[in-house]
Amino acid sequence: MNYKQYITENKDRFLSELFGLLRIPSVSAQPSHRADIDMCAQAWQKLLLNAGADNAKIIETKGNPVVYGEKIIDSNSPTVLIYAHYDVMPAEPLEQWITPPFDPIIREGKIYARGADDDKGQSFAQLKGFETATKLGLLKCNVKFIVEGEEEIGSPSLETFCLEHKELLKADVILVSDTSMLGIDTPSITTGLRGLAYWQIEVTGPSRDLHSGIFGGAVANPINALCKLIAGITNEEGKITIPGFYDDVEEVSAREREMMAAVPHSDISYAEALKVKKLTGEKGYSTLERTAIRPTFDVCGIWGGYTGDGSKTVLPSKAYAKISTRLVPHQNHEKIGNLVRVYLENQVSDAVQIKVESLHGGEAYVCPLDIPAYLAAEKAYEKTFGVKPLAIRRGGSIPIIAVFERVLQTKTVLMGFGLEQDAIHSPNENYPVDLWLKGIETVCAFYEEFS
Amino acid sequence: MNYKQYITENKDRFLSELFGLLRIPSVSAQPSHRADIDMCAQAWQKLLLNAGADNAKIIETKGNPVVYGEKIIDSNSPTVLIYAHYDVMPAEPLEQWITPPFDPIIREGKIYARGADDDKGQSFAQLKGFETATKLGLLKCNVKFIVEGEEEIGSPSLETFCLEHKELLKADVILVSDTSMLGIDTPSITTGLRGLAYWQIEVTGPSRDLHSGIFGGAVANPINALCKLIAGITNEEGKITIPGFYDDVEEVSAREREMMAAVPHSDISYAEALKVKKLTGEKGYSTLERTAIRPTFDVCGIWGGYTGDGSKTVLPSKAYAKISTRLVPHQNHEKIGNLVRVYLENQVSDAVQIKVESLHGGEAYVCPLDIPAYLAAEKAYEKTFGVKPLAIRRGGSIPIIAVFERVLQTKTVLMGFGLEQDAIHSPNENYPVDLWLKGIETVCAFYEEFS
Numbered sequence: 001m002n003y004k005q006y007i008t009e010n011k012d013r014f015l016s017e018l019f020g021l022l023r024i025p026s027v028s029a030q031p032s033h034r035a036d037i038d039m040c041a042q043a044w045q046k047l048l049l050n051a052g053a054d055n056a057k058i059i060e061t062k063g064n065p066v067v068y069g070e071k072i073i074d075s076n077s078p079t080v081l082i083y084a085h086y087d088v089m090p091a092e093p094l095e096q097w098i099t100p101p102f103d104p105i106i107r108e109g110k111i112y113a114r115g116a117d118d119d120k121g122q123s124f125a126q127l128k129g130f131e132t133a134t135k136l137g138l139l140k141c142n143v144k145f146i147v148e149g150e151e152e153i154g155s156p157s158l159e160t161f162c163l164e165h166k167e168l169l170k171a172d173v174i175l176v177s178d179t180s181m182l183g184i185d186t187p188s189i190t191t192g193l194r195g196l197a198y199w200q201i202e203v204t205g206p207s208r209d210l211h212s213g214i215f216g217g218a219v220a221n222p223i224n225a226l227c228k229l230i231a232g233i234t235n236e237e238g239k240i241t242i243p244g245f246y247d248d249v250e251e252v253s254a255r256e257r258e259m260m261a262a263v264p265h266s267d268i269s270y271a272e273a274l275k276v277k278k279l280t281g282e283k284g285y286s287t288l289e290r291t292a293i294r295p296t297f298d299v300c301g302i303w304g305g306y307t308g309d310g311s312k313t314v315l316p317s318k319a320y321a322k323i324s325t326r327l328v329p330h331q332n333h334e335k336i337g338n339l340v341r342v343y344l345e346n347q348v349s350d351a352v353q354i355k356v357e358s359l360h361g362g363e364a365y366v367c368p369l370d371i372p373a374y375l376a377a378e379k380a381y382e383k384t385f386g387v388k389p390l391a392i393r394r395g396g397s398i399p400i401i402a403v404f405e406r407v408l409q410t411k412t413v414l415m416g417f418g419l420e421q422d423a424i425h426s427p428n429e430n431y432p433v434d435l436w437l438k439g440i441e442t443v444c445a446f447y448e449e450f451s
Numbered sequence: 452m453n454y455k456q457y458i459t460e461n462k463d464r465f466l467s468e469l470f471g472l473l474r475i476p477s478v479s480a481q482p483s484h485r486a487d488i489d490m491c492a493q494a495w496q497k498l499l500l501n502a503g504a505d506n507a508k509i510i511e512t513k514g515n516p517v518v519y520g521e522k523i524i525d526s527n528s529p530t531v532l533i534y535a536h537y538d539v540m541p542a543e544p545l546e547q548w549i550t551p552p553f554d555p556i557i558r559e560g561k562i563y564a565r566g567a568d569d570d571k572g573q574s575f576a577q578l579k580g581f582e583t584a585t586k587l588g589l590l591k592c593n594v595k596f597i598v599e600g601e602e603e604i605g606s607p608s609l610e611t612f613c614l615e616h617k618e619l620l621k622a623d624v625i626l627v628s629d630t631s632m633l634g635i636d637t638p639s640i641t642t643g644l645r646g647l648a649y650w651q652i653e654v655t656g657p658s659r660d661l662h663s664g665i666f667g668g669a670v671a672n673p674i675n676a677l678c679k680l681i682a683g684i685t686n687e688e689g690k691i692t693i694p695g696f697y698d699d700v701e702e703v704s705a706r707e708r709e710m711m712a713a714v715p716h717s718d719i720s721y722a723e724a725l726k727v728k729k730l731t732g733e734k735g736y737s738t739l740e741r742t743a744i745r746p747t748f749d750v751c752g753i754w755g756g757y758t759g760d761g762s763k764t765v766l767p768s769k770a771y772a773k774i775s776t777r778l779v780p781h782q783n784h785e786k787i788g789n790l791v792r793v794y795l796e797n798q799v800s801d802a803v804q805i806k807v808e809s810l811h812g813g814e815a816y817v818c819p820l821d822i823p824a825y826l827a828a829e830k831a832y833e834k835t836f837g838v839k840p841l842a843i844r845r846g847g848s849i850p851i852i853a854v855f856e857r858v859l860q861t862k863t864v865l866m867g868f869g870l871e872q873d874a875i876h877s878p879n880e881n882y883p884v885d886l887w888l889k890g891i892e893t894v895c896a897f898y899e900e901f902s
Contacts, residue, residue, distance in 0.1 A: 194664060198762045207726035212749045213645060213847030216777055217741035218721075220731045223750035223772075224685065230675065231682030270669075275658035280671045280802035290668035298663045299674035300765050305752035306773060311649045311810040313775055313848075314751050321674075322757060324764055326667055351731035359762040396664030397764075 129443020580894020
């Protein structure tokens with residue numbers, strides 16, 4: 001029996017097992033769901049054993065437990081480590097769901113549920129691909145799984161977990177199915193992710209809110225000062241003005257820029273979908289380049305003074321902003337953090353005070369296009385989808401991937417099977433059944449090609 | 452009997468009448484107090500009749516009623532119109548009051564209550580000065596009172612009221628006791644008030660909040676755009692860059708600037724009181740000039756994007772700000788409003804959309820120092836306080852004063868008897884009894900000097 005037949009014969013059971021997992025509301029951000037987190041970890045342990053793992057265990061961390069499972073064929077064979085997460089984003093706002101988020105259902109060929117794609121659906125492609133390859137004797141490499149329960153809250157326990165379990169996690173490559181393809185007929189593999197640095201700024205003027213008529217003109221207004229500061233960070237060419245900011249930025253090769261230019265994309269329909277009059281960004285780069293291989297500066301939030309109805313004439317005491325930069329390969333988020341802090345402290349009007357707090361940071365990641373696992377994945381996608389997948393860099397960040405590289409010295413191949421329209425993190429998250437089955441096939445094909 | 456004796460003999464009754472008025476929570480901003488508004492208007496009608504008015508009536512408007520009273524000595528004599536307001540600001544936050552806001556009490560020589568100064572206390576100086584002058588036969592001019600109930604919400608009905616009652620309000624000068632002096636031993640008369648223009652800006656980027664990783668770099672961020680816009684409105688010299696903004700600004704004479712320089716003031720203690728490291732503002736002007744005779748630009752509020760705890764990487768759809776300028780004599784707030792709107796629409800990045808809404812506006816006012824009523828007031832203060840009052844311009848705005856000038860063609864003398872430390876609009880508003888009595892004396896002295 002070939003793997004396609006096995007998948008077809010077992011499709012209903014696969015779906016029923018996935019639905020069982022989707023019914024567990026393993027929301028990591030909400031402490032009230034802690035029992036569901038544990039239940040979900042136990043479900044994964046059982047799923048791994050049933051799929052053919054030699055052993056599977058739950059390993060406690062300071063946060064939510066990690067599920068570990070393995071099948072060792074031969075200690076001299078290469079080893080694949082699969083990383084996935086069993087936690088999901090909160091389902092709120094609940095009233096916007098057509099059917100309840102934790103009551104999975106198939107409508108028009110799509111599974112609707114929180115986690116249908118991210119990451120229960122996608123991780124099942126790995127799990128069932130592994131089961132199929134194991135049961136059919138196709139497996140020629142060792143396989144390890146780590147499935148964590150804190151990805152949606154920034155994986156706070158996973159770096160420590162990696163440091164403490166380096167031997168256990170030893171592998172030749174890490175596979176992650178948690179990203180999107182360009183389209184269901186346009187397979188693609190994400191080969192780059194941007195890094196991130198994120199700060200909160202507090203600017204303080206007078207010690208209390210003042211009457212803007214009595215004091216205005218003589219006392220620095222912290223909102224005015226904050227706006228000046230933020231405005232100065234970018235120039236008319238869309239470049240970031242902070243000294244040293246671009247020092248480590250990777251210059252992407254002409255060849256890779258040509259590949260990016262070949263990706264199907266229309267600025268007009270992109271702008272129309274977002275209802276913006278025109279696109280804008282760093283001079284000299286295309287939209288796909290601006291969102292993937294170039295760093296950015298975005299204010300994610302700002303607040304201060306009177307924000308209610310009507311007018312109140314106040315010269316406020318405080319103003320705040322949450323600012324962020326996306327980083328590209330070789331930019332170290334801690335070094336950038338220092339540059340940004342020093343810049344802000346130097347630039348700010350000396351008539352106000354500033355406090356800069358780092359809230360979040362992670363490195364960018366780039367997958368080489370010539371490692372065996374990438375080449376095997378490329379062939380596997382081509383076998384399933386009929387066309388060679390495009391290698392694309394994406395603008396988002398999965399900081400844990402950079403941690404794997406730094407701590408475990410292991411590269412990751414992002415074998416994603418999602419679509420942008422799957423509404424992950426949003427109401428009515430969904431995942432096409434056909435794509436899910438193709439994902440399982442692609443994982444089987446990977447095992448055929450790899451090693 | 453001279454007026455000082457009359458005031459001393461009647462002091463307890465004056466206080467008891469004021470306390471009666473302070474007990475009425477005539478808060479105009481809160482519709483639940485509408486019955487208190489009416490009760491307060493009726494109290495004023497009675498107070499005017501008892502003080503010696505020939506007649507007094509309540510005149511309904513679209514909003515809260517206006518109380519009108521008059522004493523006509525001789526239609527050929529000059530007429531003084533006294534403007535005051537019987538409404539008060541909300542008392543919240545109530546928990547910060549040492550004693551209840553509508554239960555007046557004297558502690559350490561000060562009356563504590565909402566309205567103790569603004570404007571029930573100060574307007575009582577006018578009322579009881581009028582009573583004293585009337586009872587003692589000192590009155591040599593006609594006196595009219597209008598007491599409105601919407602000053603604290605921007606006097607929305609008063610311009611129409613003035614237009615409809617021009618004949619009734621005909622006078623040679625308007626007196627208002629609703630401003631502050633430099634100190635209890637440093638009498639001063641406010642001779643200038645700044646105007647005001649106030650807008651809300653809405654900047655729209657994409658039609659929905661976007662993931663800042665996936666879209667950041669290619670799509671204009673409305674907060675970034677708003678900060679650029681606001682930052683561009685002022686330059687390094689603290690000047691406003693909007694073309695035409697200074698065209699009508701009155702250049703204050705060297706003589707008046709000399710008078711301002713003579714006002715007791717210390718930049719160091721001013722900065723220390725506000726806990727700011729240094730003062731700042733338009734180059735070439737002193738602190739007192741910056742807050743009185745020069746226009747300003749202040750952001751009163753700003754908001755957009757994620758403002759909760761921690762980090763959320765979002766490229767928001769909308770950003771908002773409430774911005775304001777204080778205006779000086781000859782600057783027309785509607786003309787300035789157009790300049791600002793056109794400037795913002797021209798300057799804003801064409802990758803976003805902007806909406807500018809005018810929320811509030813009013814003209815500046817300057818009192819000539821040579822009109823008979825100002826000269827009489829100056830002598831009256833000198834008689835009571837022992838020193839000649841300083842003529843000072845203040846940075847705040849009382850837009851209705853400019854309306855009086857425009858609609859009634861009548862100048863106003865701002866015979867204020869408040870102090871900056873009276874905590875008007877704040878918890879524990881208070882007013883020194885001695886100052887209040889001196890205010891009554893000064894009004895009597897004014898009647899002696901005027902005409």
